[in-house]
Amino acid sequence: MTLDREAIARLVPHAGAMCLLDEVLEWDDARIVCRTRSHRDAANPLRSDGALPALAAIEYAGQAMAAHGALCEGDTHRRAGYLVSVRDVVLAVARLDDLDADLTVSATRLSPPGAQLLYDFHLQADGRKLVEGRALVVLREPQ
Secondary structure, three states: OOEEHHHHHHHOOOOHHHOOOOEEEEEOOOEEEEEEOHHHOOOOOOOEOOEOEHHHHHHHHHHHHHHHHHHHHOHHHOOOEEEEEEEEEEEOOOEOOOOOOOEEEEEEEOOOOOOEEEEEEEEEEOOEEEEEEEEEEEEOOOO
């Protein structure tokens, strides 16, 4: 099942231009794969001095993880999550805005569902790995 940008905006805690993902291509209980073109947008809110640094990939991955969590938990059980740690981040490029191809953002949950979630993430364009790493997300208890 694919989801468009409007559906993603309902899943992530970001609005307007800060919702960076354009499409969920596929997802299951362990993994999500998204696509975006927002890295080429001159109005991308993560740009600095006219460029989008590769470290912005962490925010792209974080939004993919948020969408994944919301899809897995469903609307009635959604909890706020906090990206508390990133590790083993490898940047194969210095910036993202000079890439002509769409970005593919994938995140795979490595831990069982719970209050702390460990994800492996990758950003690619045209089959070329751009950024990879691991992220720890801590979920807030429902109120």
